[in-house]
Amino acid sequence: xxxxxxxxxxxxxxxxxxxxxxxxxxxxxxxxxxxxxxxxxxxxxxxxxxxxxxxxxxxxxxxxxxxxxxxxxxxxxxxxxxxxxxxxxxxxxxxxxxxxxxxxxxxxxxxxxxxxxxxxxxxxxxxxxxxxxxxxxxxxxxxxxxxxxxxxxxxxxxxxxxxxxxxxxxxxxxxxxxxxxxxxxxxxxxxxxxxxxxxxxxxxxxxxxxxxxxxxxxxxxxxxxxxxxxxxxxxxx
Amino acid sequence: xxxxxxxxxxxxxxxxxxxxxxxxxxxxxxxxxxxxxxxxxxxxxxxxxxxxxxxxxxxxxx
Amino acid sequence: xxxxxxxxxxxxxxxxxxxxxxxxxxxxxxxxxxxxxxxxxxxxxxxxxxxxxxxxxxxxxxxxxxxxxxxxxxxxxxxxxxxxxxxxxxxxxxxxxxxxxxxxxxxxxxxxxxxxxxxxxxxxxxxxxxxxxxxxxxxxxxxxxxxxxxxxxxxxxxxxxxxxxxxxxxxxxxxxxxxxxxxxxxxxxxxxxxxxxxxxxxxxxxxxxxxxxxxxxxxxxxxxxxxxxxxxxxxxxxxxxxxxxxxxxxxxxxxxxxxxxxxxxxxxxxxxxxxxxxxxxxxxxxxxxxxxxxxxxxxxxxxxxxxxxxxxxxxxxxxxxxxxxxxxxxxxxxxxxxxxxxxxxxxxxxxxxxxxxxxxxxxxxxxxx
Numbered sequence: 001x002x003x004x005x006x007x008x009x010x011x012x013x014x015x016x017x018x019x020x021x022x023x024x025x026x027x028x029x030x031x032x033x034x035x036x037x038x039x040x041x042x043x044x045x046x047x048x049x050x051x052x053x054x055x056x057x058x059x060x061x062x063x064x065x066x067x068x069x070x071x072x073x074x075x076x077x078x079x080x081x082x083x084x085x086x087x088x089x090x091x092x093x094x095x096x097x098x099x100x101x102x103x104x105x106x107x108x109x110x111x112x113x114x115x116x117x118x119x120x121x122x123x124x125x126x127x128x129x130x131x132x133x134x135x136x137x138x139x140x141x142x143x144x145x146x147x148x149x150x151x152x153x154x155x156x157x158x159x160x161x162x163x164x165x166x167x168x169x170x171x172x173x174x175x176x177x178x179x180x181x182x183x184x185x186x187x188x189x190x191x192x193x194x195x196x197x198x199x200x201x202x203x204x205x206x207x208x209x210x211x212x213x214x215x216x217x218x219x220x221x222x223x224x225x226x227x228x229x230x231x232x233x234x235x236x237x
Numbered sequence: 238x239x240x241x242x243x244x245x246x247x248x249x250x251x252x253x254x255x256x257x258x259x260x261x262x263x264x265x266x267x268x269x270x271x272x273x274x275x276x277x278x279x280x281x282x283x284x285x286x287x288x289x290x291x292x293x294x295x296x297x298x299x
Numbered sequence: 300x301x302x303x304x305x306x307x308x309x310x311x312x313x314x315x316x317x318x319x320x321x322x323x324x325x326x327x328x329x330x331x332x333x334x335x336x337x338x339x340x341x342x343x344x345x346x347x348x349x350x351x352x353x354x355x356x357x358x359x360x361x362x363x364x365x366x367x368x369x370x371x372x373x374x375x376x377x378x379x380x381x382x383x384x385x386x387x388x389x390x391x392x393x394x395x396x397x398x399x400x401x402x403x404x405x406x407x408x409x410x411x412x413x414x415x416x417x418x419x420x421x422x423x424x425x426x427x428x429x430x431x432x433x434x435x436x437x438x439x440x441x442x443x444x445x446x447x448x449x450x451x452x453x454x455x456x457x458x459x460x461x462x463x464x465x466x467x468x469x470x471x472x473x474x475x476x477x478x479x480x481x482x483x484x485x486x487x488x489x490x491x492x493x494x495x496x497x498x499x500x501x502x503x504x505x506x507x508x509x510x511x512x513x514x515x516x517x518x519x520x521x522x523x524x525x526x527x528x529x530x531x532x533x534x535x536x537x538x539x540x541x542x543x544x545x546x547x548x549x550x551x552x553x554x555x556x557x558x559x560x561x562x563x564x565x566x567x568x569x570x571x572x573x574x575x576x577x578x579x580x581x582x583x584x585x586x587x588x589x590x591x592x593x594x595x596x597x598x599x600x601x602x603x604x605x606x607x608x609x610x611x612x613x614x615x616x617x618x619x620x621x622x623x624x625x626x627x628x629x630x631x632x633x634x635x636x637x638x639x640x641x642x643x644x645x646x647x648x649x650x651x652x653x654x655x656x657x658x659x660x661x662x663x664x665x666x667x668x
Contacts, residue, residue: 058611058625059562063543070543073594128645133653167529177326183518187569188604192613194623199628203635210639241652243397244435247390250362272433275422276360276472285607285620287569291594292602295465298363298494 030102031049031230032136034095039148039227041088045081046154046201053198082161082175089158104140106147109139119145126211135219150204153197160194244272250299256264306383306508307346320345325428330502330577331514331608343384344509351508352418354388354405356438356446359432359475360421361468363494363647364457365391370497370580377401384416384504401435408449417450419443422459422466423481426474452507453487454476456500457574458596461489461519468602479520488513493596498577513530517571524573530593531567533575536560554590564609567591572597 046121052074055061063070095103110116119141125133126142139147162178167187181190216223222233244254257267281292310320324341331337355365369392388404421439424431429438447453455478457558458464466475476641479487490499503522506514514522531537539545540559547553547562559565570593574585586593594608595601606614612623 059545061543062545062547066538066542066544068542072541094425125651126642128649131650168532180312186600186604186605187598188600191569192604192615193615193625196615196628199624199631202628202632206632206635206639208641214643214646218653242329245390245396245400247396247400248391250391252390254433259634261446265407273359274431275424275466275475278471279470280465280468283620285490285609288608291608292465295363295493298361298366 011220026034026234027231028137028234029230030232031102031226032099032103033230034091035099035103036227036230038088038092038095039202040082041091042154045088046205048081049078049085049157050198050202052081057195079165080160082165086158089154090138107139108144110144115144118142132218135215135221137234146204146208150201150208153200153204156193157197157200159199160190160197163190164194250297303475306348306350306592310352310382311639314618322607327502327505330498330573331400331506337509339507341505341518342404345505348508350383350385351416351451352411352414353384353386353418353626354404354407354446354450355386355390355420356388356442357390358421358423358443358458358460359418359473360457362391362392362420364420364492364500365389365580366496367494368500378498383508387415404446408446414451416507417447417453418456418500419447419453419478420477421614422454422463423478424466424473424475425481426472431473431475440481443478447478447482447485447487450485452502452513454500455479455487455491457495458491458493458599458601460598461491461521464493466546478503486513487520488516488522488523491519491521491597492572493598493601495607496525496572496574496577496579499573517597521571525577526571526572527575528571528616530574530587530595533573534567534587536587549604557590560587560590561590562611563593564607564611566595566598566601566605566608567593569599569600570595582599 053075056071057076059071061070096105110119118136121130121133122142123138124130159178159181162174163181164178166174166179185193202226212223215221220233222231226232239259240256241259242254242256244253246253251271252273254272255267256270258265277292277296281289281291284292306606307320315323321342324338324345325335327341328335328338346501347626357365387407390400391401393400421432423439423443425440429440434441434442455461455650459466459475460478462477463475465473466473479485479489488503490503492499492565499522502524503514506512506522514524517523517526519526531540534540536557536559537555540561544553544556544558545562546558546560549563561567565587567587576588577583577589578588592608593607598605604614604616606612606623607620610623612625613622615622615624615627618627
């Protein structure tokens with residue numbers, strides 16, 4: 001079955017990631033496994049959370065008989081996804097300290113003056129004021145700001161989510177996880193924040209996917225494939 | 238001309254003050270004041286019309 | 300009013316039998332979520348204690364809480380309340396008016412200083428020197444400071460005296476607020492609700508008479524026995540919520556079958572009160588059972604923060620009532636998608652400096668191996 005014939009696995013044809021490389025291209029290992037794992041867990045859980053979360057706020061499917069349990073199932077999936085998202089967050093926060101230089105906090109905050117200049121360069125680039133821009137190996141400064149903003153949004157959603165969770169799940173643990181928030185802001189405001197973050201993350205999803213595709217298309221640095229394999233390709237220029 | 242003031246008027250809803258001037262055993266002049274205001278007409282401005290009944294019904298609970 | 304016999308004797312003279320009295324003590328014990336060992340304690344306390352003095356203050360109110368208390372058809376809870384406490388001052392039901400009414404109030408404050416209950420109904424205006432509520436020439440602020448400041452305990456009956464209620468809804472023209480912010484430092488308990496439930500008022504008083512302390516309170520000073528559980532968790536329509544059966548329009552099939560009112564804007568998931576268990580009008584019904592969504596009347600978010608009562612989506616502060624979080628959010632996402640599409644189109648024409656992507660020949664690096 002595995003000898004020569006139409007079903008032989010031909011590695012060269014499937015090895016798309018190596019096809020575009022020239023002799024002087026460098027293949028750099030940028031994104032370590034925990035970073036990529038956390039990214040994919042985030043995508044899966046956040047998409048699920050957005051869909052189930054939207055259903056919880058506005059049930060778009062109605063049950064016909066009492067034997068069904070659509071809302072209950074949606075809530076269950078929502079809660080399970082939320083716990084998985086927290087696990088991903090814990091992993092990523094740990095990796096902020098344990099990972100290589102591309103996993104560090106520096107990649108999310110443009111500390112230096114050069115980095116801030118770089119952010120402005122990228123804004124000009126995306127507004128068609130510049131024809132090209134130099135891409136650093138890790139996150140560029142504008143991406144760094146947008147990712148830290150997104151992580152802050154996710155943090156808000158998790159905090160308000162666990163605050164709401166503590167309404168029906170009593171106990172000191174859930175009070176610690178989010179119940180204490182009721183002492184600062186009210187129930188209505190917590191729900192508003194939790195709901196609004198859903199929309200912000202949806203908008204971010206659209207922008208993020210487009211920009212990543214755009215940069216990969218222009219630079220040819222294997223940006224999209226790098227979130228799968230971890231390797232970025234750099235031309236000597 | 239003795240003036241009498243009855244404040245609060247009880248066994249009503251809300252707060253009422255009655256002042257009257259008595260002349261020769263008859264009331265010559267009288268004033269009534271409602272001494273409480275919340276501004277519910279102002280509060281309902283700009284709200285969803287479907288919920289206005291909820292607000293204005295709280296004008297009087299009797 | 301003002302007799303000096305014990306509570307039990309007062310009830311007996313009123314015609315309440317021993318059997319009814321014990322039934323009342325049992326009901327109170329259940330409402331307070333106490334074990335059955337407390338029933339004899341309650342009975343003993345009410346039998347031995349002298350009727351405590353109480354005054355009922357009306358500020359910026361609609362008298363709904365008084366009406367709630369008086370809404371009893373049987374000689375049971377509410378009427379017993381009126382004979383368990385010696386209610387010296389109550390503007391809606393007292394016989395005297397004008398000077399004699401004020402004298403009754405002053406007598407209690409002076410002679411029973413530190414020993415009387417102060418029940419407060421209605422918010423207190425603070426703007427413009429508090430002139431939006433003046434009784435007998437004194438502002439509500441002054442009356443509250445004098446009467447509540449000298450009371451044994453202040454019981455805030457109804458949302459208005461707890462946190463300002465409807466008078467404090469935007470734009471709060473009179474600066475209406477609750478008793479606790481006007482008279483700091485007093486011992487008080489909040490019994491919010493619009494109106495408050497008579498059963499909860501009675502149970503709080505009985506608790507204090509029996510045990511000498513206020514019942515366990517939550518972070519908003521509301522008794523846990525009445526405001527500790529969410530309406531959503533005790534609602535009889537909850538199975539319909541979990542199934543996904545929702546009323547969509549008033550009077551539709553689902554409404555007739557008693558389905559969940561979530562889509563009609565029910566604030567049950569945010570409301571904390573014992574309406575589903577204790578109910579209203581001597582346990583007949585409550586809004587959800589009657590087919591109208593709850594609007595969380597005991598919460599200080601109910602008038603402004605939760606948004607229009609028939610909206611499910613949260614209300615965005617500063618936006619008009621028609622702009623819910625869903626509408627604004629969808630507009631933001633649509634705008635983003637449009638911006639991204641525009642960018643993609645412009646990019647095709649204006650273009651960026653394209654870096655060389657694919658080498659036309661086969662992989663040079665591999666060739667070199």
